[in-house]
Structure formats: C-alpha cells, structure tokens
Amino acid sequence: MPEKKKPVVDYVRCMACGACVPACPAGCIALTRQGLDRYRNAFPELGTPGSCTGCGLCARACPVECIAMAEA
Amino acid sequence: MKACMGKVLRVDLGARSFEEVPVPDESYRKYLGGLGLAAAILYDEIPAGADPLGPDNVLCFSSGLLTGTGSVMTGRWMVSCKSPLTGGWGDANCGGTFSPAIKQCGWDAILFRGVASGPVIFVADAKGPRLEDASDLWGRDAIETEEALLARWPEGKKPAIATIGQAAERLSLISGISNDLGRYAARSGVGAVMGSKRLKAVVLRGNRPISCADPATVKAISRAYSDKVRKQNLPRLFKGRFLPLLGKALGMKQVIPMDGIMSAGILRRWGTIYNNLAGAVNGDSPMKNWGGSVADFGPRHYQRLDPDRFISRETRKYHCYSCVIGCGGVLDVSGVIPGVKHSHKPEYETACAFGALCLNDDLETVLRCNEICNRSGLDTISAGTTVAFAIECFENGLLTKEDSGGLELHWGNAKAIVALLELMARREGLGDILADGTRVAARRIGKGSERYAIHAGGQEPGMHDSRMDPMMGVAFSADPTPGRHTISASVYYNVSHVWDDVPWAPASTRIYPKSEEYEATDREADKSVAGACLKQVIDAAGGCLFALTTGVQHWRIFDYLDAATGEKRGAEAYMETGRRIQTLRQLFNVKQGLDPRTTIMHKRMAGVPPLKDGPLAGATVPIGDMVSNYWRRFGWDPVTGIPLPATLEALSLPGTDGAIGATKTAAGTEAS
Numbered sequence: 176m177p178e179k180k181k182p183v184v185d186y187v188r189c190m191a192c193g194a195c196v197p198a199c200p201a202g203c204i205a206l207t208r209q210g211l212d213r214y215r216n217a218f219p220e221l222g223t224p225g226s227c228t229g230c231g232l233c234a235r236a237c238p239v240e241c242i243a244m245a246e247a
Numbered sequence: 248m249k250a251c252m253g254k255v256l257r258v259d260l261g262a263r264s265f266e267e268v269p270v271p272d273e274s275y276r277k278y279l280g281g282l283g284l285a286a287a288i289l290y291d292e293i294p295a296g297a298d299p300l301g302p303d304n305v306l307c308f309s310s311g312l313l314t315g316t317g318s319v320m321t322g323r324w325m326v327s328c329k330s331p332l333t334g335g336w337g338d339a340n341c342g343g344t345f346s347p348a349i350k351q352c353g354w355d356a357i358l359f360r361g362v363a364s365g366p367v368i369f370v371a372d373a374k375g376p377r378l379e380d381a382s383d384l385w386g387r388d389a390i391e392t393e394e395a396l397l398a399r400w401p402e403g404k405k406p407a408i409a410t411i412g413q414a415a416e417r418l419s420l421i422s423g424i425s426n427d428l429g430r431y432a433a434r435s436g437v438g439a440v441m442g443s444k445r446l447k448a449v450v451l452r453g454n455r456p457i458s459c460a461d462p463a464t465v466k467a468i469s470r471a472y473s474d475k476v477r478k479q480n481l482p483r484l485f486k487g488r489f490l491p492l493l494g495k496a497l498g499m500k501q502v503i504p505m506d507g508i509m510s511a512g513i514l515r516r517w518g519t520i521y522n523n524l525a526g527a528v529n530g531d532s533p534m535k536n537w538g539g540s541v542a543d544f545g546p547r548h549y550q551r552l553d554p555d556r557f558i559s560r561e562t563r564k565y566h567c568y569s570c571v572i573g574c575g576g577v578l579d580v581s582g583v584i585p586g587v588k589h590s591h592k593p594e595y596e597t598a599c600a601f602g603a604l605c606l607n608d609d610l611e612t613v614l615r616c617n618e619i620c621n622r623s624g625l626d627t628i629s630a631g632t633t634v635a636f637a638i639e640c641f642e643n644g645l646l647t648k649e650d651s652g653g654l655e656l657h658w659g660n661a662k663a664i665v666a667l668l669e670l671m672a673r674r675e676g677l678g679d680i681l682a683d684g685t686r687v688a689a690r691r692i693g694k695g696s697e698r699y700a701i702h703a704g705g706q707e708p709g710m711h712d713s714r715m716d717p718m719m720g721v722a723f724s725a726d727p728t729p730g731r732h733t734i735s736a737s738v739y740y741n742v743s744h745v746w747d748d749v750p751w752a753p754a755s756t757r758i759y760p761k762s763e764e765y766e767a768t769d770r771e772a773d774k775s776v777a778g779a780c781l782k783q784v785i786d787a788a789g790g791c792l793f794a795l796t797t798g799v800q801h802w803r804i805f806d807y808l809d810a811a812t813g814e815k816r817g818a819e820a821y822m823e824t825g826r827r828i829q830t831l832r833q834l835f836n837v838k839q840g841l842d843p844r845t846t847i848m849h850k851r852m853a854g855v856p857p858l859k860d861g862p863l864a865g866a867t868v869p870i871g872d873m874v875s876n877y878w879r880r881f882g883w884d885p886v887t888g889i890p891l892p893a894t895l896e897a898l899s900l901p902g903t904d905g906a907i908g909a910t911k912t913a914a915g916t917e918a919s
Contacts, residue, residue: 190473190571192319197347197568200454202404209563213483214515216564216573226403238319238469238569 179229180244184219188241191216198236201226248272249460250316250811251280255288256354256376258369260444261302261361265376270355276814277899279787279821280312280355282338283828285327288358289336290835290901297839299331299436300418300443302361308409308449309356310349311789313804314569315457316811317465319472320794320802322346322568324426325786326409330435331443332420332629332684333705333846335836336727337435338786342567342575343427345451346789348407352376352453363445368396372406372452381447388412388622389425396450406452412624415442417674420683421629421707429591429621430567430575435706435728438624460813468803468810473571475801479512487517487555490524491546497738498529498715498862500761507742507798511572514793517554518574519595524549526595527603530715530862531738534603535658536635537701537712537851540861543658548608552598556610561592572793583611584618593617593627596732599710600631601668605638606658615665623672629684632707634667636685637677639699645692652676704846706730711738714854714866717764717873721775725874725888727832729846733792735778737764744800745781748818752777767872772880775873779881780825784808787828826881827898830890833883834900843888847874 182195182204195204196219203226206217219242221227234242257266270284278287285307297303306328313321324346330337349357352371359369366385367378384392389412396408408426415422415438422438423431459465493513496503513521526532527541527549534544541549557578565575576592584590593613601607601616620627640646641656648655652670654663654677670678681688685707689700701707703723709732713720722734746754753773764771785795785804794802805818836843847870854867879885882894895901 188473190319190477191564191566191573192569192571193344193566194315194317194319194322194347194569197344197351197404197407200404202402206566213480214564214573215561215576216566236315236317238317238466239473239571240466240470 178246180231180246181224181227181229182221182233182242183245185241185243186211186218188239189218190239191218192238193219194236194238195219195233195242198232200230200232201228203227204233248275249458249813250312251275252350252353252355252455252457254354255356255358257358257360258376259361260359260363260367260378260446263378275312277824278828279784279824281309281787281789282325282327282340282783283787283824284356285309285325285338286828286831286835288356289327290831290838293329295838295840297329299329299334299440304329304440306359306437306440306444307356308349310346312787313807313811314346314789315350316459317462317469318807318811319469319569319571320791321789321807322570323789323791324349324432326424326432326437328437328440329839330728331439332436333729333841335704335839335841336832337437337440338728339423339432339434339437340786341426341430341432342570342791343430344568345407345409345426347457347568348451348453350457351455352451353455357449359444359446362443366445366447368448368450369446370450384447385416386413389624390428390622392448393425393428396448400452404452404454406450408448408450410448411438411441412622414623414625414672414682415439417682418442419625419674420687421626421633422624423626425621425624431621431626433626433628434731459811461810464810465807468807472802475508476511476571479508479515481512481516487524487553488550490521490554491528494525494528494531497525498531501758502741502761503758504756505742507796508801510742510793510796514572514574517558518576518592520554520557520593520598522595523552523554523598523602526599528862531711532599532603533710533712535606536604536639536699537849538639539606540858540863542860544603544606544608548606549603551608552602552610552613557592562589565591567791570791574793578614580614580618583614587618590614590618591621596710597627597631600628601634601664604631604635604710605664607661607664608659609661612661612665616668619665619668619672625672628709629707630668630671632701633671633681633685633688634664636688636699636701637667637681640692640696643699645694645696646677650677701849701851702730703848704729708732708848708852711736712863713848713852713868714858714863717868718771718775718778720848720853720868720870721873721877722779723848723852724846724870725843725877726779727829727836729848734782735775737774739792739796740774740778742796742798743778743781744798745777747800748805749777749822765866765868767869767876769876769880771873772876775877776880777822779829780822783825783828784821787824827900830881830883830894830898831900833888833890837889847871
C-alpha cells in the first residue's frame with residue numbers, strides 16, 4: 176500500500192502568510208518553525224503529523240503554491 | 248457567483264433563534280462582500296432612530312469577498328453597526344484569522360440583533376450554530392476570555408474567536424472587538440454594541456470550502472506580488488535612527504512620486520511603528536493633543552520611541568491571514584507588565600496616542616497602555632486622545648487633583664497616564680467620566696472643556712495630522728465614519744496608482760508643490776473621492792490598506808476580483824461599486840438623522856489657530872471648502888452633504904421619501 180502523502184513546504188517561497196493553517200480540517204499545521212529568516216517569521220509545519228490525512232487542502236489553499244504533497 | 252458563500256446568518260439573541268438567508272448574486276454584484284454587503288443589509292434592517300445600544304441595532308460580522316480565494320493581503324473582517332460613538336454608520340475592521348472562519352462556517356456575514364437575557368457566546372461548528380451561557384466569562388478581559396475558550400477545544404482545528412473585554416461590557420463608547428489574543432476591530436464603539444447585546448464572544452470552527460472561479464489566475468497574481476514583496480529588504484545597516492530622514496523626504500515642500508512597494512520593506516522590518524520617528528520629524532504625528540510640535544517633543548524625546556527599541560523585544564512576527572508582509576509582531580514584555588510575558592507589538596497609532604500626543608517618551612508606558620487597552624478592549628486611538636484631553640484640562644485648571652483622585656495629570660507624566668487609563672478601563676472615578684471619549688467627557692466636565700476635546704463627529708481621529716495632509720482632514724470630516732485615518736489621504740493616494748486602471752482618478756505621476764494639497768480644487772476633491780471609492784472596494788474585498796499603499800499596479804485587486812468571482816467587470820465598475828457603498832453609508836447617516844455638517848473635525852486639526860512652530864507652523868486647511876467640493880464631486884449636495892436624487896438613481900440606490908425617508912430592500916435578503 177502506498178504511503179500517505181504529507182505536505183512539504185518550500186521555505187524559500189513560503190511567505191508565512193498562514194493561509195494553510197485554517198485550511199486544514201484536522202488542525203495539524205501550525206506556524207511554529209522559526210529561525211529561517213532575519214525577520215523572526217514563524218513558518219508553517221506539520222505539528223501533529225499523525226492527524227494529517229493527506230487531503231491536500233493546505234496545498235490547495237497556499238496562495239504562492241509552495242506546499243507540495245509528497246510521500247513521507 | 249464564485250468567491251462568496253451565498254448566505255448570511257441572522258441571529259436573534261433575545262429569541263435565541265437562527266435563520267440562514269440566501270443572498271442573490273445580484274447583491275454581490277452591486278455591493279461585493281465585506282463592508283459593502285454589510286452596508287446594504289444594515290441600511291435596510293436598522294430602523295431610523297434605533298438606540299445603538301438597544302435591541303434594534305444589528306451587529307454585523309462580515310468577511311471579505313476575496314478572503315480564502317488564494318489571494319493575498321485579503322484576510323480582513325469587518326464589523327458594522329449603528330455607532331454609539333457618532334450616532335451614524337459604524338464600522339471597524341481587523342486582520343487576524345477571523346475572516347476566513349466566517350466563510351468556512353458557510354456564511355458571508357453573521358448578523359446579531361436583539362439582546363440576550365444573560366451573557367452568551369455564539370458558537371458555530373459541525374453541530375451548527377448555537378448560543379451558550381457565558382456567565383463564567385463575563386467580567387474577564389478579552390485575552391483571558393479567548394484563552395479560556397481555546398482551552399475548550401484542545402484537539403483538532405483551532406477555532407477563530409472574537410471577544411470583548413470589560414470596557415465593552417461596561418458599554419464604553421470607545422471599546423472594540425478583539426481576535427487573535429488582542430488584535431482589534433477597535434473603532435466606532437463596536438465593542439459597546441457587542442457588550443450591550445451581552446454577547447461575550449463569537450467562536451467559529453467551520454470547514455466549508457471557499458470557491459474561486461479562476462484559481463490559477465488568482466494564484467499567479469499572488470505569486471507575482473509575493474515575489475516583489477520578498478525582494479523588499481532594507482539593508483541591515485539601515486537602523487531605526489535613520490527613519491527621520493524618511494520622514495523628512497515625505498514632508499518635503501515638493502511631493503515626489505514614489506513606488507509604494509518600498510513600504511513593504513519598511514513594514515516587514517518594523518511594522519507601523521517606523522512612523523514613531525518619521526512622523527515626528529515631518530509633522531505627521533500630532534503632539535500635545537494636537538496643540539504642540541517638535542518644539543515640545545523634540546529629538547531627545549521622540550528618539551526614545553525608536554522602533555528598534557521595540558523590535559529588540561520581538562520574539563516573532565505576526566501575519567494576519569494571507570498576509571505576505573507581516574507587519575505585526577509579538578513582544579517579550581517580561582518585567583514590564585506584571586504577570587504578562589507576551590504582548591502584541593504596539594501599532595504606531597498606539598505609540599503616538601500614548602506617546603507624542605501626551606508628550607510621553609517612556610517606551611514601557613506605551614507597552615503597558617497597549618496591553619491595558621488590548622485586555623480591557625479600549626480603542627488605543629480614542630483612549631490615548633481622551634487621556635491627552637484630560638491632561639490639557641488638568642493643565643488649564645478645568646480638572647483638579649480632587650477630580651483625578653490625586654493623579655498629577657501633567658504632560659508626559661508616565662505613571663499618571665497609566666493610572667488614568669486603568670481608571671478608564673474600570674470606569675472608576677475620573678475614568679468613568681472619560682470612558683466614552685472626548686466629546687461625551689467634555690459634556691460631563693463642562694467649563695468650556697470642549698475646546699480641548701479633539702474629535703470629528705464624536706470619534707477621536709487617527710494619529711496623522713491633517714495639517715500635513717489636508718486630504719486626510721477631508722476623510723476625518725466627511726467620511727460617514729468620521730475621524731478615520733484609513734480612508735483616504737494624499738500619502739496613500741500618491742502611491743496607489745489607481746489612475747493606471749481608472750481614467751477619472753487624477754494621476755499623481757509628476758513632482759508637484761505640496762502647497763497644491765492645501766487648495767480646495769476639483770483635482771484634490773477627485774483624489775479624495777477616488778481614494779474613498781477605492782477604500783470601499785478594499786473593505787468589501789477584505790483587503791489591507793498596506794497592500795493598497797504598495798500600489799494596485801503590484802497588488803492587482805481589480806484583477807483579483809475579476810478572477811475570483813468569474814465576473815469580468817474591470818476596475819471602473821468596481822470603483823463605481825465603491826462609490827455606491829460610500830453613498831449608501833452616507834445615506835445611512837441621513838436616515839439616522841446624523842447631519843453630515845456636524846462631523847467636521849475640531850478646528851485645531853485644521854490649523855485654527857495655526858501652530859506657531861514645528862514643520863507645520865502656520866499651516867491651515869480650508870476644510871469647509873474642501874469638504875463641500877468632496878460632497879459635490881461625489882454627487883452629494885455641496886451644502887448639506889446629502890446624496891442627490893440623480894446620484895442615487897445612477898447608483899441604483901434606494902429612493903428617498905422626505906429628507907431621505909423609507910427605503911426598499913437594499914441587499915436582496917429576504918425579510919425575516
């Protein structure tokens with residue numbers, strides 16, 4: 176059986192806008208990843224991977240298309 | 248139509264009933280969403296003469312039409328009602344995470360009427376809408392309330408929550424509504440309306456999809472805009488102390504065209520507090536209750552509010568939903584505010600209201616005042632202005648130590664400023680007299696104190712001096728929600744590039760003398776009209792003012808609207824919609840008996856008498872003539888400000904009966 180796909184964020188393109196967060200029906204994405212830029216921005220990451228169903232709604236919601244669904 | 252949800256929810260708090268009402272596509276075409284949809288509905292549903300704090304007032308939370316469509320900088324929510332502060336149209340808007348949550352529950356707006364029999368919260372989730380008892384939350388501050396509610400849903404999707412603090416419960420006319428632990432829709436007294444309904448919080452936890460007609464085009468616009476914003480990075484060597492140079496450039500006698508995208512770099516670094524220094528130098532920041540200048544609050548003082556001193560406490564940036572700039576921030580305030588570790592970074596408006604306006608240069612006081620307001624729910628602009636009013640009254644003998652409970656209300660007395668604000672939040676002593684803003688306070692104090700009560704139509708103005716930007720003064724005086732600094736101003740207009748898409752909007756592409764802005768010409772009036780129309784479109788779409796100030800040649804809002812809705816209407820049609828919304832808000836005021844001639848800003852704000860020193864020395868604004876021209880170019884009566892019948896007909900707005908009279912259904916919503 177193929178692995179469930181999970182969101183993978185391209186942090187070079189991500190603008191930390193948070194549009195992916197409310198798109199997740201299970202609430203498993205949070206803006207918690209810091210230390211990636213000089214502005215102290217908090218970027219999205221999968222906080223509770225076990226809850227992710229791989230539905231891809233976060234990727235669909237991303238305005239700059241920086242989230243890809245990939246096999247974990 | 249795509250992008251909208253096609254429904255609103257009516258909630259009767261007294262009857263504890265709910266009704267989903269479909270909204271026809273034609274209403275969205277006519278008014279878009281957000282503020283436009285709210286204006287259309289509330290104009291029809293709030294009866295003339297309604298008590299703003301009574302059951303007939305309707306409190307409307309609405310989401311922007313573009314929110315959730317894949318667009319960026321479009322995550323703002325609007326709250327609208329009849330304002331208890333001005334007696335006319337009231338609205339406020341806010342970023343955060345609440346706007347998409349309204350749509351994800353399946354509605355474009357939620358309308359609250361009636362008064363609950365006891366404190367309640369409104370909850371909408373998979374179980375549907377309901378009211379729950381909130382006795383345990385009543386009396387708690389806005390942030391505590393949100394934290395307590397978040398703890399009720401520890402698993403799964405985090406709810407979006409709007410709350411009020413104790414100031415709103417106590418019906419302070421200068422209170423607002425919070426979301427995201429202290430970000431505010433602060434203006435117009437919207438918090439008092441929510442408090443009057445005994446509605447402590449609105450909790451939204453939906454998962455409905457939000458449609459978009461052409462997501463590929465919307466995202467292409469988002470990517471292009473984001474790429475430009477990403478490149479806006481100020482050199483690390485450019486420190487806050489250099490910002491006075493920027494202030495000087497913006498305050499020159501010659502106005503030079505600029506590309507607004509540069510502002511993204513400034514906002515990314517500091518947020519709005521960059522203007523603590525820039526505004527002090529060029530006169531944008533009102534000082535000493537609009538009666539002073541840098542002669543009273545010079546570099547030795549304003550440099551203590553250097554934005555780098557705030558940023559040194561920043562632990563992370565804060566972005567509103569879909570914001571790619573991120574002007575917000577969270578500060579570590581340990582050791583400054585007892586029992587509090589983190590606090591939202593103050594906005595410039597707050598820093599100026601409790602800083603230069605009160606001649607206070609103590610940064611920690613600004614942080615404390617910000618937190619007191621965020622917790623109690625007081626609007627920082629109005630509260631700071633009211634504190635400055637009280638100080639001026641005290642300094643001139645209209646208030647005494649007996650009145651103030653022993654507080655020495657002298658200019659710059661940091662401890663007294665904090666103590667007075669706490670009294671206002673609790674409505675105790677002098678604070679009870681001041682808790683409804685300057686106009687009401689002056690009536691209570693008497694003794695001629697109204698000469699120090701800075702307001703426009705009852706609302707305290709934003710911290711941008713109309714003697715530096717007369718177009719701002721027109722907005723302060725003539726907008727249906729007077730006193731607002733976010734409607735239109737030359738400093739916004741000149742970088743908006745709206746003329747690229749809208750031929751009738753005056754182009755601002757050449758160097759011109761600043762003195763032109765002080766003349767009551769048709770060109771200046773048309774700039775005000777275009778700015779106001781554009782702002783209505785933005786507020787209907789859920790857009791951010793700071794996106795507008797990067798310029799619509801970059802942030803292509805008109806293309807966004809076409810692509811998201813699937814309706815190819817073009818910029819001019821949307822600007823016509825903006826004109827319709829603004830005219831309808833004005834009609835609301837007329838219907839409610841608010842005479843537009845009574846909202847002209849305090850004469851001190853127009854330079855009567857003129858300042859004796861500082862960068863604005865001698866400046867006066869012919870505000871009467873400028874407002875008259877603005878009304879005329881809007882198609883409103885140039886003497887009374889009442890929209891003319893021909894204008895109403897051209898905009899397909901409700902007919903008049905008598906002065907303005909009874910109306911037909913404006914929004915197309917069905918009667919309950």
